[in-house]
Amino acid sequence: MDKVISSAAEAVADIPSGATLTVGGFGLCGIPSVLINALLEAGVSDLEVVSNNAGVDDWGLGLLLGAGRLRRVVASYVGENKEFARQYLSGDLEVELTPQGTLAERMRAGGSGIAAFYTRTGVGTQVAQGGLPWKYDDAGNVIKTSPEKPVMTFETPEGEREFVLEEAIVADFGIIRAWKGDRHGNLLFKDSARNFNPLAAMAGQITIAEVEELVEPGEIPPNDVHLPGVYVHRVVPLTPEQAADKRIEKRTVR
Structure with a gap:
């Protein structure tokens, strides 16, 4: 111990x-x-x-x-x-x-x-939709971007709302x-x-x-x-x- x-x-x-x-x-x-x-x-x-x-x-x-x-x-x-x-x-x-x-x-x-878990944070943005630059080349071109993430709709006290899946x-x-x-x-x-x-x-x-x-x-x-x-x-x-x-x-x- x-x-x-x-x-x-x-x-x-x-x-x-x-x-x-x-x-x-x-x-x-x-x-x-x-x-x-x-x-x-x-x-x-x-x-x-x-x-x-x-x-x-x-x-x-x-x-x-x-x-x-x-x-x-x-x-x-x-x-x-x-x-x-x-x-x-x-x-x-x-x-x-x-x-x-x-x-x-x-x-x-x-x-x-x-x-993994679902969260409201990032819904409707590139966090969920993908395309955020992850890596550039030496000329300043984007060569790798974030992937699109699954989004699901759940019933909440405020009604149906979308949530993004985060691993x-x-x-x-x-x-x-x-x-x-x-x-x-x-x-x-x-x-x-x-x-x-x-x-x-x-x-x-x-x-x-x-x-x-x-x-x-x-x-x-x-x-x-x-x-x-x-x-x-x-x-x-x-x-x-x-x-x-x-x-x-x-x-x-x-």
């Missing part, structure tokens, strides 16, 4: 090139920065990443992106990363943009054993960050870091969690556990310096 791994490098050592990863965090809040750096140092490439966004140019997933390690990204927001835009528009990166709530539910469904996401590995965690993998997240981290953990067939504070089993009251250890396979305790190394996208002063 003890899932603690002594180092991030050891925890990610079996992640191969070509793997699919779900990555927790929102913006730069709650991202598994230590595990991302370990992947960078390990030299793995050709990765497909599912994450709310792709970090910034010099931090988070932006480091893997800048090193040319990503081949495909499934995300909902990418506006803070100039290198992301450059690679996407020049044909170096395939991008599947997904509505944020839909992305969250696709990961939750994958972790819950649900193959669940299951990744080879999930990498996340938690505020507290015990040796059994039970995790607790703090504030905004709770939004995508539990979902990314659920969707990973093997999930690795870096934790800012490691506690013993039983120290987290059962009612306070945000993510049960059944979803977590490896726990990497951070040093105080690693736990304190947090960045924000933009600093605003008066």
Whole structure:
């Protein structure tokens, strides 16, 4: 039951090139920065990443992106990363943009054993109708687009309404960050870091969690556990310096 791994490098050592990863965090809040750096140092490439966004140019997933390690990204927001835009528009990166709530539910469904679900989000748009540019060539021509998705009509309290079918996401590995965690993998997240981290953990067939504070089993009251250890396979305790190394996208002063 003890899932603690002594180092991030050891925890990610079996992640191969070509793997699919779900990555927790929102913006730069709650991202598994230590595990991302370990992947960078390990030299793995050709990765497909599912994450709310792709970090910034010099931090988070932006480091893997800048090193040319990503081949495909499934995300909902990418506006803070100039290198992301450059690679996407020049044909170096395939991008599947997904509505944020839909992305969250696709990961939750994958972790819950649900193959697909119907949602109102995207009905009547290219999300459902297809044609969103997924990949360009080096001349700026679209060479791959999103497919059309099945749409069905269901009876609702408001009458008959259309819903689009979205498929669940299951990744080879999930990498996340938690505020507290015990040796059994039970995790607790703090504030905004709770939004995508539990979902990314659920969707990973093997999930690795870096934790800012490691506690013993039983120290987290059962009612306070945000993510049960059944979803977590490896726990990497951070040093105080690693736990304190947090960045924000933009600093605003008066």
